[in-house]
Amino acid sequence: MKRVGVITNNVNLASANIFFNAFKKRTQPYMIDIYNLRVAAFPKKWEVFYPRLRLSNLDAVFFRGCISPPSLLDFRLTVSEHLEEMGLDVINPSKATRICRNKFSTIQFLQRHGVPTPKTRAALTPSAAMRSIRKMKKPVIIKLLSGSHGKGVMRICSNDEAESVIDALWALGEIIYFQEYIETSGKDIRVIVLENEVIAAMERTARNGDFRSNLSRGGKGEKVELEAGLRRLALKATKAVGAVFAGVDIVVDGRPKVLEVNINPGLKISRITEVNIADRVARYIAGK
Ligand SMILES: Nc1ncnc2c1ncn2[C@@H]1O[C@H](COP(=O)(O)OP(=O)(O)O)[C@@H](O)[C@H]1O
Numbered sequence: 076m077k078r079v080g081v082i083t084n085n086v087n088l089a090s091a092n093i094f095f096n097a098f099k100k101r102t103q104p105y106m107i108d109i110y111n112l113r114v115a116a117f118p119k120k121w122e123v124f125y126p127r128l129r130l131s132n133l134d135a136v137f138f139r140g141c142i143s144p145p146s147l148l149d150f151r152l153t154v155s156e157h158l159e160e161m162g163l164d165v166i167n168p169s170k171a172t173r174i175c176r177n178k179f180s181t182i183q184f185l186q187r188h189g190v191p192t193p194k195t196r197a198a199l200t201p202s203a204a205m206r207s208i209r210k211m212k213k214p215v216i217i218k219l220l221s222g223s224h225g226k227g228v229m230r231i232c233s234n235d236e237a238e239s240v241i242d243a244l245w246a247l248g249e250i251i252y253f254q255e256y257i258e259t260s261g262k263d264i265r266v267i268v269l270e271n272e273v274i275a276a277m278e279r280t281a282r283n284g285d286f287r288s289n290l291s292r293g294g295k296g297e298k299v300e301l302e303a304g305l306r307r308l309a310l311k312a313t314k315a316v317g318a319v320f321a322g323v324d325i326v327v328d329g330r331p332k333v334l335e336v337n338i339n340p341g342l343k344i345s346r347i348t349e350v351n352i353a354d355r356v357a358r359y360i361a362g363k
């Protein structure tokens with residue numbers, strides 16, 4: 076039986092336990108609190124230690140959470156790279172973690188691999204950003220580079236509004252990341268990809284008055300059958316960033332465009348689509 080570590084920043088996290096319990100049926104899992112991990116780099120002898128467990132004895136690790144604050148994500152990356160070098164299977168791979176932690180680098184990798192995205196820009200200072208924003212059609216979307224759950228995604232309707240928002244971002248030391256607004260009446264598609272397969276898809280609709288369709292912002296999800304083109308697009312986006320298990324956000328206004336690739340997708344889609352996502356991941360790991 077495969078030995079699998081579930082590494083999380085909170086061993087009581089509901090989703091970490093859903094994965095852990097699903098893994099129990101097909102593998103030998105270990106719940107691992109990242110705060111108690113120690114990484115050892117000795118010449119020719121790398122190890123990651125946990126109380127009563129050497130991670131070199133595992134076959135694979137599956138990360139859940141460990142996204143924020145940045146120091147936690149940095150440590151997750153350190154552990155991931157260490158374990159990969161030691162020969163373990165790491166889900167999601169460090170490459171995907173490195174790319175997807177930053178929405179602009181995600182866009183760069185997507186475009187490099189021919190995946191369509193909204194037109195996106197980044198600038199450091201308000202004056203540099205405003206040079207573009209003044210010329211852009213309104214509304215404009217401004218985002219935090221590392222936000223999630225729709226937090227920090229803003230729809231800006233005028234130059235004055237843009238100036239006050241980006242002054243605040245500059246004061247907070249944030250890079251200013253902005254893109255064209257795609258009009259979809261608050262709808263988008265969330266696609267769950269596992270390796271080379273689309274395993275679940277839902278259409279999300281934003282709560283009245285909001286444009287962000289995230290379920291955690293009160294959006295509603297409905298199961299959809301994806302046409303072949305959207306399936307291929309989700310698979311291509313996942314591959315472009317080097318992820319194995321991902322939630323791909325797609326907006327469609329005539330032509331589909333990928334907004335982002337999520338390396339820690341939420342599990343509410345399981346109930347909406349009646350797909351046991353944790354069990355699918357368990358089967359994938361057990362069968363490798
Ligand atoms: N460029 C855009 N045009 C229209 N809607 C957008 C755009 N960017 C984001 N949104 C809406 O905001 C939601 C959250 O944005 P997203 O980039 O996925 O960030 P998060 O990581 O917070 O989910 C999307 O699911 C979508 O509904």
Ligand SMILES: [Mg+2]
Pocket residue numbers: 224225324335337
């Ligand atoms: Mg999203």
